[in-house]
Amino acid sequence: MNGEAGGAQGTDLVVLSLERWDDVWRRNQHLVAGLLQRDPGLRVLFVEPAVDPLHDLLRRRRPRLPRGLRDGPALPGVEPGRLRLFEPAKWLPRRLDHRVDQQLAAVTVRAARRAGFRSPLLWVNDPDGAAVLQATGWPALYDVTDDWLLADRSPAETARRAQAEAVLLERVREVVVCSPALARSKGSGRPVTLVPNAVDLAAYRTQQVRPGDLPAGPVALYVGTAHRDRLDVELCAATAQALSGVGHLVLVGPVALAPEDVHRLEAAGARLLGARPAVAVPGYLQHADVLLVPHVVTPFTDSLDPIKLYEYRAVGRPVVSTAVAGFRDAVDARTTVVDRTVFASAVVDRIRSSPAVVPGPGETPVPTWTDRVGQFAQVLARVAGGPGDGRPCG
Numbered sequence: 001m002n003g004e005a006g007g008a009q010g011t012d013l014v015v016l017s018l019e020r021w022d023d024v025w026r027r028n029q030h031l032v033a034g035l036l037q038r039d040p041g042l043r044v045l046f047v048e049p050a051v052d053p054l055h056d057l058l059r060r061r062r063p064r065l066p067r068g069l070r071d072g073p074a075l076p077g078v079e080p081g082r083l084r085l086f087e088p089a090k091w092l093p094r095r096l097d098h099r100v101d102q103q104l105a106a107v108t109v110r111a112a113r114r115a116g117f118r119s120p121l122l123w124v125n126d127p128d129g130a131a132v133l134q135a136t137g138w139p140a141l142y143d144v145t146d147d148w149l150l151a152d153r154s155p156a157e158t159a160r161r162a163q164a165e166a167v168l169l170e171r172v173r174e175v176v177v178c179s180p181a182l183a184r185s186k187g188s189g190r191p192v193t194l195v196p197n198a199v200d201l202a203a204y205r206t207q208q209v210r211p212g213d214l215p216a217g218p219v220a221l222y223v224g225t226a227h228r229d230r231l232d233v234e235l236c237a238a239t240a241q242a243l244s245g246v247g248h249l250v251l252v253g254p255v256a257l258a259p260e261d262v263h264r265l266e267a268a269g270a271r272l273l274g275a276r277p278a279v280a281v282p283g284y285l286q287h288a289d290v291l292l293v294p295h296v297v298t299p300f301t302d303s304l305d306p307i308k309l310y311e312y313r314a315v316g317r318p319v320v321s322t323a324v325a326g327f328r329d330a331v332d333a334r335t336t337v338v339d340r341t342v343f344a345s346a347v348v349d350r351i352r353s354s355p356a357v358v359p360g361p362g363e364t365p366v367p368t369w370t371d372r373v374g375q376f377a378q379v380l381a382r383v384a385g386g387p388g389d390g391r392p393c394g
Contacts, residue, residue, distance in 0.1 A: 010041040011384065012120035014112055014138070016129035018145070020048040021072060021085050024254060025278035027145055027178065027197055027307065028125055034373030035380070037077045044083050045115050046072065047108055049126065050090040065089070069111045086111040094160070101164075105131035121383055124172065130164035133171060139383050141174040143195075144182050147303035151229055173386045174379050179305035181325060195375045197307045198367040204314035208283035213273055218247030218351045220320075221288035223281060224308055226272065227256040230301055232322065235294045235340050237268040242344035244269055247351045249292075252276055252284050285315040290350045293321035294343065301325065313366050320347050 013035075017028045032044055053063035072083030088107050094100045109132070112120060122133060122140035127148065133140050148161050169175060175192040177183045183194050220243060224230070240249040249270045255262065265272060276284065285291060291312045295301050302325045309326040312319050319335040320343065321327035328337050338346045 010043060011039065011380075012043050012045070012112075012117040013123060013380070014045045014047060014108070014117065014120045014132075015123045016047045016108070016126050016132060018049065018126045020087070021046050022275075023277035024275050028143075030198070030200070030369040031373055031376050032083070033075050033078070034369055035377060036075060036082055038373055038377060040079075042082065043115075043117070044072075045112055045117060045120070046083065046085050047111070047129075048085060048087040050088045050104055052090050054092065069114055084115050086115075095156075101128055101131040102135070104128070105135045108132055109136060121380060123380075124168055127161050127164040127168060130167040134167060139386065140168075140172040141176060141379060141383050142168040142172045143176045143178075144186050144192075145178050145304075147182060147185060147300060150298070150300040150303060152298075152300070173383045176376070176379055179303060179325060181303045182305075185303070193375075193379055195372055195379070196305045196367070197310060198369045198372045199307070199310035199314045201314055201366055201368045203279070204282045204285065204311060206282070208280075208286055210287040211276075211280065211283050214250065214284065214287060215248045215271060218289040219287070220247055220249050220290045220292055220347050220351060221284060222249075222251045222292045222294060223253055223285060223311065224306075225254045225256055226251055228261070228296075230295050230304075231257075232294050232296045232340065233257065233261045233264065235322070235343055236270060237264050239292070239294060239344040239347050240265065240268040240270040242348050243351070246348055247289065250284075250288075252281065281311070282315065285311060285317065288317055290318045290320055290347060291315075292347065293319065293324060293327050294340075295322050295324045297322055297324055297340075310366055318350050318353075320350055 015028060015032060019026050019028065021029060032046060036042055036044060051064040051066050053065060056063040066089035067087040069084060069086045071081065072085045074080065075083060086108065088104055090100055090104065092100065120138055122136070122138040124133065124140060124142045125145060149158060149165065169186065169190060175186055175190060176195050177186055177192050178196055180194065183192055186192050220239065236249065243249055251270060251272045254275045255272055262272060293308065304325055306326050313332065316334065319327070321335065321337050322340055322343060323337050327335060330337065336346055336350065
């Protein structure tokens with residue numbers, strides 16, 4: 001567990017993430033940053049998803065090349081060098097090279113060795129990371145944030161993911177899940193620990209100026225990645241049309257939609273602003289007239305614990321949501337859960353009603369990432385203390 005450069009008491013941690021480390025902070029970044037701030041002896045190698053230059057070329061996009069091993073960004077209270085990032089490349093599709101995952105595992109191990117990590121702990125968020133566990137035997141945890149076995153994917157990809165997850169559930173020392181639905185499904189055959197999502201409450205309760213790219217007039221706002229796994233594109237288009245002359249539908253977050261979906265939304269009057277830095281997101285939420293959750297209701301979305309559930313609660317604006325996990329059980333009077341058939345009219349009605357009240361000191365507490373970091377630190381301590389066959393990097 002101790003790295004060569006980490007000191008006698010230092011802990012090294014390799015994180016296999018489903019997302020890159022960028023300005024749009026998600027669960028992994030909040031937890032990793034908090035753990036680094038909490039433990040001055042911790043070092044982290046954050047492994048990002050592999051870039052796929054051939055796939056980019058086939059989609060007529062400029063190919064992204066791997067950035068390899070590099071220093072992470074500066075974090076408050078964290079000495080430089082304690083966070084390293086590694087971005088590998090997948091040069092061929094799995095249908096042409098069945099050893100892709102083993103090759104990615106090998107370059108990940110080499111990156112850990114170059115970073116000075118000898119016998120690290122392993123945190124797997126991406127199920128494909130099972131190959132790293134099989135190659136190393138490092139003491140590991142599996143943090144399940146999405147049930148990809150329920151997502152709309154090809155049978156071959158679903159089968160591959162299922163095989164990888166079976167390895168993880170059998171061999172890791174700890175399994176962490178973010179939602180009660182995942183606790184039921186992944187905990188049917190072994191113990192799991194529930195660590196839900198949270199929010200940086202201070203950031204969302206500190207008033208910000210209205211962002212300059214919000215349109216004038218009433219705004220119905222969605223914050224999150226625009227992807228058909230979650231977003232009901234047809235419902236968003238209908239809502240944007242219903243708001244014509246009343247307000248504007250605005251989507252803030254990375255856009256992972258097909259060009260025809262983007263065109264459909266824009267033609268209906270929706271504004272897609274794209275990704276915004278995490279520090280800027282509270283300002284968009286604070287100045288929205290109503291916050292939206294126009295999600296599809298599927299077994300996949302039922303497995304989630306949406307981070308926006310906590311962000312929306314923190315700013316105290318009215319919410320209109322489809323009946324998705326988290327929101328459908330809300331007891332907050334500000335939250336309206338409706339069927340998709342009346343979603344657009346409910347949004348219009350909410351915009352026309354009285355403005356929301358900003359939360360005061362008497363509001364129901366909202367869990368913070370500091371709370372979750374403490375829970376995760378306990379899990380990591382159990383991983384480090386358990387029996388295992390972890391082998392050094394080299």
